[in-house]
Amino acid sequence: MKSIIVFCMVFMPVLALFSATAFAEDQNERLNKLEESLKSQQQTIEQQQKTIDTLKTQANQKSDQSPPATASTPSSPKASGLFGGSTFTNPNISLILDAFYYASNLTNDELANRGIPGFTTQGLDQRNGFNLDSAELFIFSPVDPYSNLYVNIPFTEDGVSIEEAYVVTTSLPAGWQIKGGKFKSNFSRLDSQHPHAWDFWDIALPYRAFLGGEGLGGEKGVQVTYLPVLPFYTQIGIEVLQGENDLLFGQSAQEGPHAFTLCVKSSFDTSDYSTIYFGPSVLFGKTDNTNILPGMEVRANSALYGIEAVWKWKPNSREALTIQSEYLLLTQSGNTMDPTTHAVIDPLRRMQDGFYVQGIYRKNRWGVGARYDVLDLFYDTFKQGGVQQNFGGTPNRTTASVEFNPTEFTRIRLQLAHDLSDPSGRTNNEAILQFNFGIGAHPAHSF
Amino acid sequence: MRKTFLLFALSLALTTPAFAGINVVATLPWIGSAAKEIGKDKINVTVFAKPNQDAHYLEAKPSMILAARKADIIMYNGLDLEIGYLPLIIESSKNPKLMPGKIGNFDCSQFVSVVEKPTTVDRSMGDVHPLGNPHYHFSPSRVLRVAEGIARLLADAEKGNASYYEANYKAFAERLHEKEKQWRTASLQGKKFVAYHKYFEYLAAEFGFQFIGYLEPKPGIPPSAAHIEGLIETMKKEKPTAILVTPAYGMQEAESLSVKTGVKVIVLPHDVGSMDGTTDLISFWDKIFTSIDMIKN
Numbered sequence: 210m211k212s213i214i215v216f217c218m219v220f221m222p223v224l225a226l227f228s229a230t231a232f233a234e235d236q237n238e239r240l241n242k243l244e245e246s247l248k249s250q251q252q253t254i255e256q257q258q259k260t261i262d263t264l265k266t267q268a269n270q271k272s273d274q275s276p277p278a279t280a281s282t283p284s285s286p287k288a289s290g291l292f293g294g295s296t297f298t299n300p301n302i303s304l305i306l307d308a309f310y311y312a313s314n315l316t317n318d319e320l321a322n323r324g325i326p327g328f329t330t331q332g333l334d335q336r337n338g339f340n341l342d343s344a345e346l347f348i349f350s351p352v353d354p355y356s357n358l359y360v361n362i363p364f365t366e367d368g369v370s371i372e373e374a375y376v377v378t379t380s381l382p383a384g385w386q387i388k389g390g391k392f393k394s395n396f397s398r399l400d401s402q403h404p405h406a407w408d409f410w411d412i413a414l415p416y417r418a419f420l421g422g423e424g425l426g427g428e429k430g431v432q433v434t435y436l437p438v439l440p441f442y443t444q445i446g447i448e449v450l451q452g453e454n455d456l457l458f459g460q461s462a463q464e465g466p467h468a469f470t471l472c473v474k475s476s477f478d479t480s481d482y483s484t485i486y487f488g489p490s491v492l493f494g495k496t497d498n499t500n501i502l503p504g505m506e507v508r509a510n511s512a513l514y515g516i517e518a519v520w521k522w523k524p525n526s527r528e529a530l531t532i533q534s535e536y537l538l539l540t541q542s543g544n545t546m547d548p549t550t551h552a553v554i555d556p557l558r559r560m561q562d563g564f565y566v567q568g569i570y571r572k573n574r575w576g577v578g579a580r581y582d583v584l585d586l587f588y589d590t591f592k593q594g595g596v597q598q599n600f601g602g603t604p605n606r607t608t609a610s611v612e613f614n615p616t617e618f619t620r621i622r623l624q625l626a627h628d629l630s631d632p633s634g635r636t637n638n639e640a641i642l643q644f645n646f647g648i649g650a651h652p653a654h655s656f
Numbered sequence: 657m658r659k660t661f662l663l664f665a666l667s668l669a670l671t672t673p674a675f676a677g678i679n680v681v682a683t684l685p686w687i688g689s690a691a692k693e694i695g696k697d698k699i700n701v702t703v704f705a706k707p708n709q710d711a712h713y714l715e716a717k718p719s720m721i722l723a724a725r726k727a728d729i730i731m732y733n734g735l736d737l738e739i740g741y742l743p744l745i746i747e748s749s750k751n752p753k754l755m756p757g758k759i760g761n762f763d764c765s766q767f768v769s770v771v772e773k774p775t776t777v778d779r780s781m782g783d784v785h786p787l788g789n790p791h792y793h794f795s796p797s798r799v800l801r802v803a804e805g806i807a808r809l810l811a812d813a814e815k816g817n818a819s820y821y822e823a824n825y826k827a828f829a830e831r832l833h834e835k836e837k838q839w840r841t842a843s844l845q846g847k848k849f850v851a852y853h854k855y856f857e858y859l860a861a862e863f864g865f866q867f868i869g870y871l872e873p874k875p876g877i878p879p880s881a882a883h884i885e886g887l888i889e890t891m892k893k894e895k896p897t898a899i900l901v902t903p904a905y906g907m908q909e910a911e912s913l914s915v916k917t918g919v920k921v922i923v924l925p926h927d928v929g930s931m932d933g934t935t936d937l938i939s940f941w942d943k944i945f946t947s948i949d950m951i952k953n
Contacts, residue, residue: 439722618779653744655716656716
């Protein structure tokens with residue numbers, strides 16, 4: 210039932226758009242009228258052009274006599290660029306360092322093997338002691354009057370990768386925008402944000418369970434968004450993605466793009482100082498990887514539905530309360546297979562969900578936050594060969610954090626978590642002291 | 657299905673702007689106020705920042721993006737003051753009219769001569785604006801130049817009303833000059849002040865007073881105990897007239913410094929509407945000068 214509601218929320222606006230085409234009967238008549246009005250407009254334009262030309266000659270004659278008023282303005286330091294005036298010839302460059310100290314009651318071996326039974330066999334990357342997550346290089350600049358280019362290159366101890374490299378159009382007809390390249394999908398909320406913009410050190414449990422510890426991450430593809438003029442903000446977007454996430458899809462999932470998303474994001478101000486932001490999104494694709502069940506390949510059709518809701522209260526510039534929650538529902542149907550021979554072992558049917566709610570209160574330089582994550586909240590179907598599997602309980606986690614932000618470029622965060630994501634295994638009680646430093650010109654974060 | 661479509665069509669019909677006039681969005685209240693002085697009822701103005709919000713720490717809300725989507729012109733302070741949210745709003749608005757280089761992208765600072773433009777700057781100096789002090793709206797003469805620019809812009813955008821905008825500008829300039837005579841009597845020449853943030857540099861430059869220190873050791877960095885002690889020493893020697901502060905930024909610290917030094921605090925509006933009786937630009941400056949003037953008695 211809930212999945213139907215999710216589904217309806219996603220498609221209602223889209224169906225409404227398409228239904229407009231049903232009214233094609235009177236199109237011919239309208240076209241004729243349009244042609245007529247076009248002709249008369251052309252005449253008007255020609256007349257106006259004549260006026261402009263005469264005015265231009267007049268203006269040129271005038272400017273010979275007296276300089277225009279702006280020229281008399283002393284040393285105008287016009288910050289002309291979209292992203293400000295600090296750099297004119299070079300693109301904007303920033304580097305964000307993310308380092309942390311990690312302490313857990315689990316050993317490094319246990320951390321490396323700590324998956325979520327029934328969801329993922331992928332372990333945790335962090336080790337007890339000092340960790341260097343990454344130094345992320347961001348480069349962005351307008352390409353020309355038609356697009357802006359953004360590149361995000363994280364340097365890690367394992368090497369260098371291109372997490373994002375995409376262009377965004379800036380001069381399509383009003384309301385339309387195309388993003389192309391490798392980018393963070395608009396599917397759900399945490400996926401579209403940079404990890405350093407998250408309110409907690411790590412990603413929420415439902416994401417880890419369905420998409421992996423980094424979320425969906427950068428995906429290659431094309432995104433088209435449309436922002437209609439409605440009484441409140443509503444953006445509709447579709448994406449075609451290559452589909453390479455190694456938990457939901459897998460490199461070998463299919464040749465060519467096979468993942469599709471549909472996202473609607475709405476928002477309105479609930480008062481002068483508070484805003485609500487919400488929307489459904491859905492992600493379809495083909496799954497083929499060995500990261501879901503130990504020693505087995507899963508080949509399936511998958512759909513991940515999400516609903517996000519954020520409420521932010523900012524009574525003044527130095528105080529803010531943010532409540533955020535998301536619900537993810539996965540349906541997956543296919544087969545488990547032998548990873549080497551690719552012989553089908555059993556049919557697999559999954560319908561599992563996950564939910565988190567978090568709140569963070571920031572005042573001046575300080576912030577405190579709390580988060581609760583849970584999986585298998587309403588649905589826990591995991592049928593191998595028609596038999597429901599029992600993984601020993603409901604994975605969940607409770608997190609608390611305190612952060613100190615001396616400036617907007619530095620964040621020091623202490624996070625404590627009581628992690629029961631492996632119900633049959635040991636509890637992970639962890640403490641993280643995270644350091645985030647940013648230098649250079651970084652693009653603004655969205656709401 | 658049919659019902660859905662009807663609802664959709666209805667919502668479109670309701671929201672298609674049926675009213676005439678140029679849609680202007682302004683980042684800050686003073687810019688909206690300046691635009692209103694020139695455009696009056698021929699333009700619709702939406703302002704992003706609420707009067708009690710600090711222009712340094714605004715966040716790009718989706719409602720702002722929607723307002724920008726509907727706008728013909730976006731007017732902003734410039735000098736990188738809005739760098740934390742404006743580029744995002746312009747890009748996300750998907751409105752080609754607002755892109756840099758277009759007539760609809762209006763940087764008010766282009767008409768202004770800037771003070772405190774640093775020759776070298778990095779972030780160890782705090783939140784210093786590399787293009788100079790951005791708070792030029794405290795200077796009536798600079799805002800008048802901006803208003804002149806707005807009049808020219810609106811005339812370009814709507815040729816038919818050019819004389820209307822020109823007349824409104826002239827009326828505004830006249831009122832301002834009248835008031836300025838009155839403000840000049842406040843005799844600020846040579847006076848010394850302490851301020852919380854580097855807000856009032858343009859006011860000081862224009863009316864000939866100076867600052868002997870700031871509560872913030874560096875722009876955007878809250879004061880430490882050691883810095884306050886040093887400031888108290890300076891204040892003992894220099895004997896400033898008052899501590900200048902804005903309602904949104906550093907009131908508590910200024911009050912406590914006042915208690916320690918016996919120097920009075922003057923609360924000044926940081927923008928139009930941020931204090932009672934500051935409904936437009938003229939009354940905003942009026943409030944500033946009457947507040948400072950009161951202290952000498």
